[in-house]
Amino acid sequence: LLGNRENLYASLLGQPGGNLFASEDRLVTIHDVAAAAGVSIATVSRALNGGARISAQTRQRVLDIVDGLGYQPNDLARSLLAGSSGTIAVILPDITNPFFPELVKAVEEEVNRRGNLLLLCHSADDEQKALADLIQLRRKQVDGVIVLGGQLSGDRLAGVVQGLAVVTVDRDVRLPGVSSVQSDHRGGARAATQHLLDLGHTQVAFVGGPKGLSVSRDRQRGYRDALKRAGIAHDPALESPGDFLEDGGYLATKALLAKPAKFTAVVAGNDLTAIGVMAALLEAGRTVPDDVSVVGYDDIRLASYVRPRLTTVRQSTGDLGRRAAALLYEAISGTRTTPVHEVLPVDVVIRESSAAPALIAKRGRRRG
Amino acid sequence: LLGNRENLYASLLGQPGGNLFASEDRLVTIHDVAAAAGVSIATVSRALNGGARISAQTRQRVLDIVDGLGYQPNDLARSLLAGSSGTIAVILPDITNPFFPELVKAVEEEVNRRGNLLLLCHSADDEQKALADLIQLRRKQVDGVIVLGGQLSGDRLAGVVQGLAVVTVDRDVRLPGVSSVQSDHRGGARAATQHLLDLGHTQVAFVGGPKGLSVSRDRQRGYRDALKRAGIAHDPALESPGDFLEDGGYLATKALLAKPAKFTAVVAGNDLTAIGVMAALLEAGRTVPDDVSVVGYDDIRLASYVRPRLTTVRQSTGDLGRRAAALLYEAISGTRTTPVHEVLPVDVVIRESSAAPALIAKRGRRRG
DNA sequence: CTGAAAGCGCTTACAG
DNA sequence: CTGAAAGCGCTTACAG
Numbered sequence: 001l002l003g004n005r006e007n008l009y010a011s012l013l014g015q016p017g018g019n020l021f022a023s024e025d026r027l028v029t030i031h032d033v034a035a036a037a038g039v040s041i042a043t044v045s046r047a048l049n050g051g052a053r054i055s056a057q058t059r060q061r062v063l064d065i066v067d068g069l070g071y072q073p074n075d076l077a078r079s080l081l082a083g084s085s086g087t088i089a090v091i092l093p094d095i096t097n098p099f100f101p102e103l104v105k106a107v108e109e110e111v112n113r114r115g116n117l118l119l120l121c122h123s124a125d126d127e128q129k130a131l132a133d134l135i136q137l138r139r140k141q142v143d144g145v146i147v148l149g150g151q152l153s154g155d156r157l158a159g160v161v162q163g164l165a166v167v168t169v170d171r172d173v174r175l176p177g178v179s180s181v182q183s184d185h186r187g188g189a190r191a192a193t194q195h196l197l198d199l200g201h202t203q204v205a206f207v208g209g210p211k212g213l214s215v216s217r218d219r220q221r222g223y224r225d226a227l228k229r230a231g232i233a234h235d236p237a238l239e240s241p242g243d244f245l246e247d248g249g250y251l252a253t254k255a256l257l258a259k260p261a262k263f264t265a266v267v268a269g270n271d272l273t274a275i276g277v278m279a280a281l282l283e284a285g286r287t288v289p290d291d292v293s294v295v296g297y298d299d300i301r302l303a304s305y306v307r308p309r310l311t312t313v314r315q316s317t318g319d320l321g322r323r324a325a326a327l328l329y330e331a332i333s334g335t336r337t338t339p340v341h342e343v344l345p346v347d348v349v350i351r352e353s354s355a356a357p358a359l360i361a362k363r364g365r366r367r368g
Numbered sequence: 369l370l371g372n373r374e375n376l377y378a379s380l381l382g383q384p385g386g387n388l389f390a391s392e393d394r395l396v397t398i399h400d401v402a403a404a405a406g407v408s409i410a411t412v413s414r415a416l417n418g419g420a421r422i423s424a425q426t427r428q429r430v431l432d433i434v435d436g437l438g439y440q441p442n443d444l445a446r447s448l449l450a451g452s453s454g455t456i457a458v459i460l461p462d463i464t465n466p467f468f469p470e471l472v473k474a475v476e477e478e479v480n481r482r483g484n485l486l487l488l489c490h491s492a493d494d495e496q497k498a499l500a501d502l503i504q505l506r507r508k509q510v511d512g513v514i515v516l517g518g519q520l521s522g523d524r525l526a527g528v529v530q531g532l533a534v535v536t537v538d539r540d541v542r543l544p545g546v547s548s549v550q551s552d553h554r555g556g557a558r559a560a561t562q563h564l565l566d567l568g569h570t571q572v573a574f575v576g577g578p579k580g581l582s583v584s585r586d587r588q589r590g591y592r593d594a595l596k597r598a599g600i601a602h603d604p605a606l607e608s609p610g611d612f613l614e615d616g617g618y619l620a621t622k623a624l625l626a627k628p629a630k631f632t633a634v635v636a637g638n639d640l641t642a643i644g645v646m647a648a649l650l651e652a653g654r655t656v657p658d659d660v661s662v663v664g665y666d667d668i669r670l671a672s673y674v675r676p677r678l679t680t681v682r683q684s685t686g687d688l689g690r691r692a693a694a695l696l697y698e699a700i701s702g703t704r705t706t707p708v709h710e711v712l713p714v715d716v717v718i719r720e721s722s723a724a725p726a727l728i729a730k731r732g733r734r735r736g
Numbered sequence: 737c738t739g740a741a742a743g744c745g746c747t748t749a750c751a752g
Numbered sequence: 753c754t755g756a757a758a759g760c761g762c763t764t765a766c767a768g
């Protein structure tokens with residue numbers, strides 16, 4: 001295939017006749033090739049698509065003309081016949097959150113490996129736009145779509161999704177025929193909180209994600225799980241939603257700091273939130289981790305570049321993308337008819353932003 | 369248009385008959401609608417596309433059937449006729465560099481505003497793949513493509529680009545009919561370096577971008593411009609290429625630190641590089657900015673969240689994307705026939721990572 | 737092995 | 753206002 005492609009652009013670069021235009025502004029079509037080669041368009045098609053019986057010499061003659069003319073088949077026509085466009089779409093809420101580009105990159109690699117192209121719709125946070133996009137995608141005959149996170153309700157999604165292969169990532173709606181992939185948000189948040197508890201913290205705040213996302217809910221549940229297991233009642237005054245961006249973490253922490261309730265550690269809904277949390281703490285004169293410990297979630301690349309380096313929960317973002325793509329192609333090809341719901345494992349990466357609370361640390365030193 | 373869309377998915381959600389399938393696995397087509405309404409397919413087409421003369425009552429009857437059946441026109445067929453797919457592509461080198469998502473977001477908004485869809489090709493760093501992608505895009509009849517940065521040589525691009533509307537961003541190749549947008553890399557780097565010089569630095573190192581990119585070249589030129597203007601000869605021992613990622617900045621700084629040549633400030637090729645530079649300095653026991661000042665380039669969102677907050681050159685990334693999209697649509701519509709090459713202004717954002725060199729600072733204090 | 741014909745799902749002159 | 757027909761650029765049985 002690639003060899004074929006190379007031929008094609010070799011011709012585009014080299015040949016004097018390779019100007020792509022049959023006339024003024026009509027691109028060269030299969031008819032032009034057929035005429036130039038003195039064969040029917042069926043023969044040109046056969047020469048191009050291999051497989052079918054055609055004499056080696058006819059094929060070569062046609063291919064030479066194809067090169068000379070710089071002919072490129074029109075995929076719109078091919079797709080119309082095939083009923084498939086060779087295109088996959090991903091719908092996501094916020095491409096400026098580094099978590100998504102990493103995921104999209106993995107998806108794009110898989111999509112490319114299969115010779116397909118990737119459409120990007122930046123809409124999952126706006127239900128109206130997401131629905132409109134989905135409809136447009138269907139009209140364009142995309143073969144499948146991966147829905148990343150987002151607010152789109154299951155009902156709405158179900159309504160618009162018929163006839164489309166769909167895989168969701170990081171949302172827990174169960175739709176007929178729709179597989180999903182997500183990492184173990186609840187377990188991850190539980191482990192992150194447990195890590196702080198193990199360090200000796202007993203007053204742990206939580207700055208989560210936006211309300212209404214299953215990811216936010218799951219991570220909050222994990223946080224509470226850990227507290228409960230340690231016999232600590234969760235204090236609503238120490239829990240705050242965020243927006244999965246730096247700002248939300250910053251603002252929520254400001255608010256937390258203004259309350260009478262004390263805390264020596266914060267579990268953040270994701271890394272961007274954690275960065276905002278740290279900024280607010282620093283601004284309030286609290287040192288991380290000496291005064292307050294902070295843990296994030298995602299392990300985006302920058303988590304290890306901020307100071308202090310961020311303790312966080314690592315998701316294998318690439319795996320998430322690759323699994324989503326794999327499941328989507330199974331759905332498209334009909335290999336998989338009953339959906340699966342995969343939960344990928346996560347682990348806590350301990351870096352510099354978490355430490356024993358000040359008092360305990362002193363006691364420890366005294367003992368040692 | 370949106371109203372129309374709303375109708376459509378209202379029907380998809382509500383109607384009992386709206387199942388999209390005419391039979392087993394054939395989607396409903398215009399013929400099904402025509403048959404159900406007892407009219408010709410031409411009439412259905414007219415009812416859907418407005419404009420043409422059709423009685424209000426026939427239109428309504430057809431539209432009701434359309435809703436009832438959940439019919440969605442096949443855009444592949446429409447596009448084949450129109451010779452245009454309503455699709456735009458962007459080719460970029462590295463979506464995990466936060467600079468690009470911000471740009472892509474702006475482009476996507478413009479593309480959406482025009483009712484088009486955006487294809488994403490993650491290939492500009494691999495010439496072979498970029499060419500293959502470009503060819504595939506042409507076959508899919510995309511209306512235009514925005515090429516972001518990347519290594520793709522002008523010649524190669526020229527060969528494959530005929531018949532496609534193209535706009536380049538952050539590269540200085542001049543191709544017939546191809547407009548370009550970029551920020552003032554040279555001026556920006558010059559201003560950033562000047563800022564350090566003004567602070568009193570005389571030994572300023574440079575950790576740039578990958579070799580072979582015009583962006584890298586321009587920023588290095590700006591750096592040298594400023595030195596020259598100050599009567600300082602640039603020292604090749606203090607200049608190093610990077611890769612526009614954290615790692616490159618980190619590694620290059622390690623190498624710089626191992627050399628005998630001294631420096632009290634570093635101009636980094638971009639913000640990611642600057643973050644790597646700071647990590648290496650910290651690891652070597654140098655404080656930023658007390659021992660060494662660092663300035664970045666791009667002003668990605670995280671530049672103001674790392675500690676110390678990064679002094680950097682702000683590009684209006686959104687403007688870059690919006691201008692690129694606008695120029696592309698001018699090319700597509702034929703409004704613009706002679707290409708333009710726009711250079712957008714930049715400015716230095718002074719934050720915490722730059723300060724007077726230690727010695728000067730002390731002198732200053734003594735004096736004061 | 738090769739060609740003529742039908743057809744993919746639409747839109748748009750052309751008649752009426 | 754409405755329908756029959758042609759055509760967008762291809763692929764694929766169907767004949768020969």
